[in-house]
Amino acid sequence: MKKYKGYLLDLDGTMYAGTRLIEGAKEFIDYLALNQLPYLFVTNNASKTPEEVSAKLSAMGFVSTPDNVVTSAMATAMYIAAEKSEASVYVIGGTGIKKALEDEGLVIKDEEHVDYVVVGLDVDITYEKYAVACLAVRNGATFISTNPDVSIPTERGFLPGNGALTSVVAVSTGVVPVFIGKPEQHIMNKAVELIGLPKEDLVMIGDLYMTDIMSGINSGIDTLHVQTGVSTYEAVMQEAVPPTYSVKNLLEVIAYYEGETHE
Structure with missing residues (x-):
């Protein structure tokens, strides 16, 4: 080896x-x-910031700092910023993806007329969030998903992952997203x-x-x-x-x- x-x-x-x-x-x-x-x-995992990921690792005894962490949220934000600086984004997801987008100078908007739709894991997902995302994609927004994981391991067992959430928008609109993770x-x-x-x-x-x-x-x-x-x-x-x-x-x-x- x-x-x-x-x-x-x-x-x-x-x-x-x-x-x-x-x-x-x-x-x-x-x-x-x-x-x-x-x-x-x-x-x-795009729902947590590098600081949050590192804090969990440190609490479990791992040697870690935020500089040791690369998330799909970071990569997603950098991908969009490279394509179009200051782009407007409708985002489904937690603090990790939202902070990453803002750190790259992207503008988060809660509406269906945006440049990009980003779907990340959101444990508080609602029908209305899906509705806005689908309308935005139908209006021409570029569809991006932070990662394709259809399930995630937890203490309870395997729960729906971001790929499962993403599939709702993909199936409804007929648009295949760009996956980043x-x-x-x-x-x-x-x-x-x-x-x-x-x-x-x-x-x-x-x-x-x-x-x-x-x-x-x-x-x-x-x-x-x-x-x-x-x-x-x-x-x-x-x-x-x-x-x-x-x-x-x-x-x-x-x-x-x-x-x-x-x-």
């Missing part, structure tokens, strides 16, 4: 499951921090830019094949599948393009690296 110069890490199912720590996750981050190996948490390259390009290392020196670590592992594959980055979340070892190894590596948990990676160091 190659020892990389930089690490891109998923959160749900890789670092934690709801409020439960994943075995080996904290130890792995401690190992990276101790060895001064740069890492970024790359999350499709994993497995798309938009969020990965932002992560690569922030970590400041060549792709060949990076590895993407995650549990879910269709988002985490495919994000690395789509971006030309090596992948490490952890068998601690959704996708099983048997399933990922049957894919047309399997991950570069698969491990039971991240303790295996530490053991390998430390053994390699002592050789």
